[in-house]
Amino acid sequence: MATQEISTENNETVADNVDKPTESSAVTVIEKQVQRRIFKIIVIGDSNVGKTCLTFRFCSGKFPEKTEATIGVDFREKTLTVDSELIKLQLWDTAGQERFRKSMVQHYYRNVHAVVFVYDVTKMSTFDSLPQWIDECDRHNLNIHIPRILVGNKCDMLDKIVISTNLAQKFADAHNMPLFETSAKDDGRANHVDAIFMTLAHKLKNSKPMMPVHMAQDQGRLPGNVQVVSLDWNRDRYRSADRGQSHQKEGCAC
Amino acid sequence: MSSGESPVDKQDNVRPNNLNLSTPKSPTVASRRQKVAKIRLALINKPVDISALKQLAISKDGLVSDELRKRAWPKLLDVDVDNIPPKPEPEILQGHRDYNQVVLDVNRSLKRFPPGMEENLRMSLQDQLVDVIMRVLVHRPELHYYQGYHDICVTFLLVVGEDMAFALVDKLSQNHLRDFMDDNMDRTKHMLNYLYPIIGKSSPDLREFMEIAEAGNIFCLSWLITWYGHVLNDIRQIIRFYDFFIACHQLMPIYLAAAIVLYRKKAVLATECEMCFVHSLLSKIPDDLPFEKLVSQAGDLFIQFPPKTLADEAMMIFEKSKAAAKMQRRAIAKRVTKGRFSTILPNGGSVIVSVTVWTLVAAVTAGVYAVWKSNDWGWFS
Numbered sequence: 001m002a003t004q005e006i007s008t009e010n011n012e013t014v015a016d017n018v019d020k021p022t023e024s025s026a027v028t029v030i031e032k033q034v035q036r037r038i039f040k041i042i043v044i045g046d047s048n049v050g051k052t053c054l055t056f057r058f059c060s061g062k063f064p065e066k067t068e069a070t071i072g073v074d075f076r077e078k079t080l081t082v083d084s085e086l087i088k089l090q091l092w093d094t095a096g097q098e099r100f101r102k103s104m105v106q107h108y109y110r111n112v113h114a115v116v117f118v119y120d121v122t123k124m125s126t127f128d129s130l131p132q133w134i135d136e137c138d139r140h141n142l143n144i145h146i147p148r149i150l151v152g153n154k155c156d157m158l159d160k161i162v163i164s165t166n167l168a169q170k171f172a173d174a175h176n177m178p179l180f181e182t183s184a185k186d187d188g189r190a191n192h193v194d195a196i197f198m199t200l201a202h203k204l205k206n207s208k209p210m211m212p213v214h215m216a217q218d219q220g221r222l223p224g225n226v227q228v229v230s231l232d233w234n235r236d237r238y239r240s241a242d243r244g245q246s247h248q249k250e251g252c253a254c
Numbered sequence: 255m256s257s258g259e260s261p262v263d264k265q266d267n268v269r270p271n272n273l274n275l276s277t278p279k280s281p282t283v284a285s286r287r288q289k290v291a292k293i294r295l296a297l298i299n300k301p302v303d304i305s306a307l308k309q310l311a312i313s314k315d316g317l318v319s320d321e322l323r324k325r326a327w328p329k330l331l332d333v334d335v336d337n338i339p340p341k342p343e344p345e346i347l348q349g350h351r352d353y354n355q356v357v358l359d360v361n362r363s364l365k366r367f368p369p370g371m372e373e374n375l376r377m378s379l380q381d382q383l384v385d386v387i388m389r390v391l392v393h394r395p396e397l398h399y400y401q402g403y404h405d406i407c408v409t410f411l412l413v414v415g416e417d418m419a420f421a422l423v424d425k426l427s428q429n430h431l432r433d434f435m436d437d438n439m440d441r442t443k444h445m446l447n448y449l450y451p452i453i454g455k456s457s458p459d460l461r462e463f464m465e466i467a468e469a470g471n472i473f474c475l476s477w478l479i480t481w482y483g484h485v486l487n488d489i490r491q492i493i494r495f496y497d498f499f500i501a502c503h504q505l506m507p508i509y510l511a512a513a514i515v516l517y518r519k520k521a522v523l524a525t526e527c528e529m530c531f532v533h534s535l536l537s538k539i540p541d542d543l544p545f546e547k548l549v550s551q552a553g554d555l556f557i558q559f560p561p562k563t564l565a566d567e568a569m570m571i572f573e574k575s576k577a578a579a580k581m582q583r584r585a586i587a588k589r590v591t592k593g594r595f596s597t598i599l600p601n602g603g604s605v606i607v608s609v610t611v612w613t614l615v616a617a618v619t620a621g622v623y624a625v626w627k628s629n630d631w632g633w634f635s
Contacts, residue, residue: 040530047401048358068366069359069401071484072475075534090530097355097401103439106579107470139586 038088039204044133045118046126047096050153053184055091057193063185070095073108082205109140114147121152122160147203148177156183293322302329308501314546316497320413330500331425338421347388352399356387359404366408382416383408389420390427397435405480430504434479446471447568452512455559460519469532474511485539498549505561510552
């Protein structure tokens with residue numbers, strides 16, 4: 001991934017933040033001192049796979065009580081600290097219905113730094129659609145080397161899972177993507193969703209193959225519910241053991 | 255609905271913030287009563303005074319109560335409520351290509367039912383909502399369901415009940431909503447192309463700022479295709495907008511969008527000139543906007559800059575985006591790939607047709623324009 005693609009904000013943020021009365025002075029001070037890089041991530045996949053819930057869980061730390069069908073594109077963001085650097089992730093949560101993706105969403109593919117493909121582990125059709133989503137993404141992105149990750153959602157519905165990890169892993173390997181299986185709903189695994197995006201943030205920040213991730217949760221400004229963990233995307237569902245070495249081999253395309 | 259009261263009315267009665275409406279001698283109540291009398295008079299007339307009804311639906315507070323809407327909406331849409339086609343068998347409704355998507359979306363529409371509604375009632379209404387939608391789709395095989403259509407149907411269901419909701423939405427789907435229901439969204443997209451020209455006529459600097467930010471117009475897509483049902487929290491406000499839109503040209507939701515953006519100009523200009531910030535700011539509509547004022551401003555914009563006068567400019571935007579997309583496709587085609595993507599190009603030809611359709615609609619609904627022109631409600635200036 002070419003680093004020059006990453007937008008970098010310098011002191012410009014100072015003036016901008018002065019105009020925002022809602023932001024606390026503490027935040028302003030931080031932004032005055034620290035360069036803040038912004039990464040744009042688009043989240044795509046079939047209708048009802050949980051794109052909104054995943055991005056909401058990550059950005060707000062909870063599962064939304066009443067979700068609705070997304071119409072067009074919704075925007076969420078979260079600032080993270082990765083290796084002492086403040087990083088802002090912008091998540092573009094898109095509508096799943098085919099007609100929207102055919103003509104409405106293209107604008108939002110532009111200049112994205114990463115793509116998150118989502119399917120529902122309890123619904124085969126959502127997995128079968130993935131090649132179409134990948135095609136769609138290829139059609140709209142000049143840069144095919146941006147990081148892509150595959151997320152199987154709704155893993156809390158254990159007795160309804162129809163897409164085996166094995167099958168999903170093969171697909172992910174064939175497309176050079178790491179696979180994550182998770183549940184946006186399961187409170188006990190909330191950190192898992194955070195960790196997926198944190199891993200992506202690391203990848204974006206370092207702009208080279210996935211590194212062995214070292215624990216960084218003691219950073220003073222790190223949001224309380226976020227920890228940096230390394231995920232095993234090979235086999236074990238929900239497992240957060242650090243197997244950094246294997247990631248380097250399996251890491252995604254960039 | 256068994257009684258004359260809609261679920262929304264019932265809910266409204268217990269809302270503390272609406273208590274001021276029942277203050278006996280407030281001017282609001284007096285003018286409301288006066289308006290109710292005018293609406294009743296227009297409805298009693300034989301034939302019904304459609305032109306007067308349109309004016310009343312557009313002007314402050316719209317058609318005032320759901321009881322009056324039940325009588326006035328069918329008249330405004332020329333729907334014969336005594337001859338509503340019967341509901342087809344469940345197997346037919348469930349066999350439609352869009353059935354599964356409709357069920358997914360209706361199941362997720364909890365937010366659209368008044369808070370505090372009993373679960374049993376809500377679930378029964380959700381079943382009815384699926385039926386309303388499927389009845390239209392089965393009745394009109396040429397129409398395609400879109401996410402957001404359910405937001406329109408639920409509003410009608412809550413106000414007029416299942417059968418009449420079907421009849422009204424069935425009619426609207428052939429007129430106001432027709433462009434959203436092609437098998438693709440090209441025409442919808444082109445309707446959105448009218449936003450910037452309207453904004454630009456009133457405030458060139460705001461348009462320029464939004465263009466430099468590349469804010470796009472998808473932030474108001476849901477406003478347009480759900481008639482604001484998806485984005486506003488207060489069902490009473492949504493219903494009032496429906497009075498307005500039923501009585502007006504099908505592009506009126508875009509004029510209202512322009513009025514809202516123009517009203518928030520200061521906030522927009524104060525934000526960072528970048529897509530995400532502008533999109534994020536504008537995609538949510540604050541609860542405390544002066545909606546009646548904005549309705550009147552939308553009407554004002556419509557009169558000053560009718561769709562016909564903006565058609566060329568909107569077409570230019572369309573051509574520009576088509577050219578940009580073409581360039582991007584060429585650039586991508588040059589890329590060495592494994593041949594994984596196809597290059598089926600969207601057919602832009604239909605948009606030209608749609609402009610003709612709108613011109614036609616403008617002519618057919620010339621009455622609306624006349625209503626605006628001859629309007630003497632005073633809230634125009």
